[in-house]
Amino acid sequence: MKQNSYKNLLNSTWDVVVVGTGIGGATIGWELARSGMKVLFLEKGKNFLLSENGLRGDFAETFFPSPSYAQSKYSDILMDSGRWWEEVYDLSVHKIKKFIPFIGCGTGGSSILYGGAMERFFPEDLTPIVQKKGDFDESSSLPDYWPISYKEIAPYYEKAEKLYGVKGTRDPLKKDMNFSLSPPPPMLPAAEELFDFFLQKGLHPYRLPIAVEFKEGCEGCQGFICPHFCKNDSLKVCLYPALTEFGAGLVDQCEVISLEEENQKVKSLICIKDGLSFKVKAKIFILAAGALITPLILLNSVNKNWPNGLGNNNGLIGKNLMRHHIDLYAIFVKNKTDLPSNKKDIAFNDFYNDEFKLGTVQSFGLLPPANIIVEELFKEIHLAGKFFKIGKYPLKIFLKNIFSRSILLASIKEDLPYEFNKVELLKGGKLQQKLIPVIKYQLSRYERSRINIFRKKLKRILKPYRFLCLKQSENNERIAHVCGTCRFGEDPDTSVLNKYNQVHTIENLFVVDSSFFPSSGGTNPSLTIAANALRVAKFIKQYC
Numbered sequence: 060m061k062q063n064s065y066k067n068l069l070n071s072t073w074d075v076v077v078v079g080t081g082i083g084g085a086t087i088g089w090e091l092a093r094s095g096m097k098v099l100f101l102e103k104g105k106n107f108l109l110s111e112n113g114l115r116g117d118f119a120e121t122f123f124p125s126p127s128y129a130q131s132k133y134s135d136i137l138m139d140s141g142r143w144w145e146e147v148y149d150l151s152v153h154k155i156k157k158f159i160p161f162i163g164c165g166t167g168g169s170s171i172l173y174g175g176a177m178e179r180f181f182p183e184d185l186t187p188i189v190q191k192k193g194d195f196d197e198s199s200s201l202p203d204y205w206p207i208s209y210k211e212i213a214p215y216y217e218k219a220e221k222l223y224g225v226k227g228t229r230d231p232l233k234k235d236m237n238f239s240l241s242p243p244p245p246m247l248p249a250a251e252e253l254f255d256f257f258l259q260k261g262l263h264p265y266r267l268p269i270a271v272e273f274k275e276g277c278e279g280c281q282g283f284i285c286p287h288f289c290k291n292d293s294l295k296v297c298l299y300p301a302l303t304e305f306g307a308g309l310v311d312q313c314e315v316i317s318l319e320e321e322n323q324k325v326k327s328l329i330c331i332k333d334g335l336s337f338k339v340k341a342k343i344f345i346l347a348a349g350a351l352i353t354p355l356i357l358l359n360s361v362n363k364n365w366p367n368g369l370g371n372n373n374g375l376i377g378k379n380l381m382r383h384h385i386d387l388y389a390i391f392v393k394n395k396t397d398l399p400s401n402k403k404d405i406a407f408n409d410f411y412n413d414e415f416k417l418g419t420v421q422s423f424g425l426l427p428p429a430n431i432i433v434e435e436l437f438k439e440i441h442l443a444g445k446f447f448k449i450g451k452y453p454l455k456i457f458l459k460n461i462f463s464r465s466i467l468l469a470s471i472k473e474d475l476p477y478e479f480n481k482v483e484l485l486k487g488g489k490l491q492q493k494l495i496p497v498i499k500y501q502l503s504r505y506e507r508s509r510i511n512i513f514r515k516k517l518k519r520i521l522k523p524y525r526f527l528c529l530k531q532s533e534n535n536e537r538i539a540h541v542c543g544t545c546r547f548g549e550d551p552d553t554s555v556l557n558k559y560n561q562v563h564t565i566e567n568l569f570v571v572d573s574s575f576f577p578s579s580g581g582t583n584p585s586l587t588i589a590a591n592a593l594r595v596a597k598f599i600k601q602y603c
């Protein structure tokens with residue numbers, strides 16, 4: 060696409076304008092463009108469609124002039140790496156903390172950074188009422204049911220698995236769910252050792268479903284843009300064909316800041332490109348700017364009918380933020396062939412639907428290099444006003460040594476929704492020209508106790524292996540699985556979207572990123588975002 064054509068694109072009238080090109084936005088845009096609709100994508104970050112664009116094949120931090128954690132002064136490098144480059148404010152405790160979240164920004168959104176684990180939710184995830192019958196925290200806003208059943212989303216899971224080329228084996232605990240996946244490549248010997256160990260313990264390990272082609276030289280590019288087009292992200296799988304085969308348009312480096320409503324319909328959206336403000340018109344508007352930004356676009360869209368933000372009569376937009384509680388376990392295996400490992404080989408769900416409904420355990424895949432982790436650790440310690448007793452260099456050697464002898468697993472725990480956990484707009488002027496997220500996220504006593512239960516269970520299961528637990532559950536910077544800030548539901552008083560992801564009472568406005576989740580489930584979100592986007596696309600094609 061020619062660079063100078065963006066003004067024509069912004070001044071045309073479209074059937075559908077999609078804001079954001081992550082899993083949610085690119086998947087729905089692709090499906091609608093394929094069906095003949097005129098689709099325009101607006102994307103805040105850069106365009107990585109061509110192989111020569113962007114910094115690929117390594118973490119953004121490795122391109123910094125000296126070892127450091129992500130900071131605003133390196134925003135150009137972060138931007139070129141498909142990473143978010145602006146600060147988020149964390150006001151969860153009295154002291155303000157600012158950080159740059161490790162999420163995606165650019166064509167493909169977070170999926171150009173993701174590890175490609177594409178898991179179905181369990182049917183129980185869509186009926187949280189079952190969970191509420193056990194030991195349950197009444198202050199949580201967990202709904203009784205999702206507004207759709209597992210049966211309704213199952214065909215779209217299958218379609219999304221095919222679209223994203225997911226390879227793996229079926230979880231033996233999903234025996235009632237009738238689906239099959241393409242076979243994965245052989246496991247790493249260290250993963251095989253753990254797989255057998257878990258089997259002997261009576262657990263139910265399986266091959267983690269992964270959206271990767273495993274081309275020769277596959278580096279398991281988690282955390283950066285894949286240089287070999289081996290990872291099946293939303294840029295490769297959906298955005299590229301939508302633009303090249305199905306006539307869709309794309310304007311990159313274009314930030315959408317608000318919507319204009321009249322008579323319960325969105326008439327236009329306001330976006331900023333090259334410092335200029337544009338009004339874009341369409342019949343249908345789809346927000347997919349991610350669970351941190353989509354609510355801010357709505358909150359920033361005020362008029363006399365909607366003084367608190369578009370669709371926000373019940374004050375729920377931005378609330379119920381969830382992010383999963385994730386810990387890492389470096390397990391010292393006997394077979395050290397091909398370690399450190401960048402592969403996502405195995406998973407088990409034996410603690411998923413037990414009495415505590417904790418979540419999944421799976422291979423973590425590629426970690427940032429030890430010197431970057433050291434910089435992160437020192438930042439945390441420095442912010443806490445403490446000092447490390449050992450220097451950066453010995454710590455780096457120590458970590459390198461650990462990673463070369465161990466295999467990494469992650470525990471992903473479902474966090475429940477609470478209205479006090481939220482994202483808000485940093486205030487400054489009536490109509491914001493810049494959307495700066497302020498998050499407030501606290502762990503309830505119930506969540507803390509479930510984090511500890513998960514840790515104790517894994518400690519018991521991993522015996523007699525030696526392992527190191529890298530605790531990250533309490534860290535609010537770990538926000539890659541953020542969701543829930545525009546929940547869908549049947550009752551307009553307790554939800555932001557209806558079951559077709561339409562903002563209640565605004566018929567031409569949809570939200571399809573992970574904001575719609577009314578509960579976070581205990582596993583990776585991407586497949587559910589993609590499947591749901593395909594489901595919503597069908598509704599739009601039939602009724603809009």
Ligand SMILES: Cc1cc2nc3c(=O)[nH]c(=O)nc-3n(C[C@H](O)[C@H](O)[C@H](O)COP(=O)(O)OP(=O)(O)OC[C@H]3O[C@@H](n4cnc5c(N)ncnc54)[C@H](O)[C@@H]3O)c2cc1C
Pocket residue numbers: 078079080081082083084101102103104161162163164165166167168169170172173174175176177178281282313314315316347348349350352494539540541571572573574583584585586588
């Ligand atoms: C390192 C990493 C590894 C991960 N691994 C996995 C994994 O293995 N499996 C899994 O399921 N999930 C994984 N995730 C999480 C997963 O990538 C996200 O949950 C998912 O991609 C979110 O998709 P989304 O469509 O909701 O939003 P996003 O992908 O966040 O997309 C939002 C898009 O909107 C754009 N945007 C933002 N603001 C604006 C604006 N104002 N105007 C225009 N555009 C805007 C952004 O640039 C972005 O392109 C990982 C995430 C990270 C960061």
